[in-house]
Amino acid sequence: MDKKSMVADLAALVTAESPSSDLSAVDACADVVADIGERHLGSAPERMRIDGRQHLRWSFGAEPKVMLLGHFDTVWPLGTLAELPWSVTDNIATGPGVFDMKAGIVQLFHALASLPSLDGVVVLLNSDEEIGSPTSRALIEEQARQVDAVLVLEAAADGAVKTARKGMSLYCVDIEGRAAHAGLEPERGVNA
Template sequence: MRMIDRLREYVEHETPTGATDALNAFADRLLHRYGDLGGTARRVAAATGDHVVADFPGRGPRAEEAPLLFLGHHDTVWPIGRLEQMPWREQDGVIHGPGVFDMKGGLVVLETALEQVADHDHRPVRVIVTADEEVGSPSARDLVTAESAGVVAALGLEPPHPNGDVKTSRRGSSRLRIEVTGREAHAALDPGRGVSAIDELVDQLIVVRALVARYGDVLCNVGTITGGGRTNVVPGQAAAELGFRFVDPETERAVLDAVTGLQPVRRDAVLTVSVLSNRPAWQPSAAVDELLVQVAEAGRSVGQEVGGKAASGAADTNLTGWLGVPTLDGFGPRGKGAHASHEQVIAASLAERADLVAAIIRTI
């Protein structure tokens, strides 16, 4: 099957984060596919969708070497039915569709590379495909940590930088939820008895904004706010979910400690702060630089020039990079529009990236 045909098959199997049945059905596809490619694959059960781990044996004199780890995910940000607004489309060498760039294209790249190395000597290959990467991999973090033990390096199948450069470090990413319980009362007849959960939440968000302003390189996005119900009732419940991005672990720890330690401003208000997910900052290192040199050499062997630079977005490679495993990301196809309605990949880059990944497997 052509790479483009397989990618279409994958994209048209919609897999939103949390859609357990759809994700598990896609996991079945991966299990069969990895088995056909000579791997031993297994599911790792999770309430919000199963993860997949596959091991491919090494070949020749390198069969007993430490494995090379590839990281991917099969969940997307798009709900079931998004294909109606964003149908699969090929035009002028560009492929459009939900999940085509982030990151089902990367899954197809790896499968094709594994086909290419079937008759070549290489070290063992391990693959982890997670089901909740788009929300910070809360159920997959321990799995990635355990399966990365003893690997020689980790390579992510996320999209590359626009020019094709791979990613050499990533910001840390944490999702937090602030919940406030106040006390309901009639907003006109007995307002003094009420404790407004919404007012308390707004004041807490102002505190968070002032905290973040003390650090020039911290990003904070208030992604959702909920609360209240009627304008004539003092609201008794309110909540917000926030996303933070950090360059270094020291700042990350300081900000998270401050936010999780918030105290109510109002008497009788109850404040709860929960960490929903956390992927620590992955910073540049000499080991990453050395790995990039090896990847560049592999690229030149197939006529490609490969560079690397830092990235702002977080991914599962944060988890391996933070642990000190030599890590690079961005081996998926080139394109643009992650999480956007114009999501797309350059068709020719599918084969280019497969050639690169195959060269890496053969040589690293």
């Protein structure tokens, strides 16, 4: 892998700001991701638009075995580059989205480009991970059921390998009962 090429690809991705809330910015970033991917993988992605959001998928071979999963949206609002510009100093790249997860996308493309065959590989990159993947969740789940393994190339602190991910769930719990003072009149209450 050529470091200079990787840095150039990362610069292109980071300077294509892609806050989840700005669909036109995310679409513009999808074009940059697609161009980089096509250059390294030799084929254009399948572009899937779900509820106005664009997601990208490359599939190689008849039977998928491994899915490489990632996202190109970021939490950084449009205009962050003015305050946190793209730079590389002492071999450390900084800018909105470098760590989460544009560097992982660049590594993904460069690693795949070095393989003699991509048969059995699926790459799925979504545009709504930072807001809980509302439009890509079903797509991710469907694709994941078809493969033996899913790898997410999101960065980890200190160069470690992440072997698990935390998630989030939202619940609405309705509780019915009757309040009463537990010490003075417990018999008047109804424990929910």
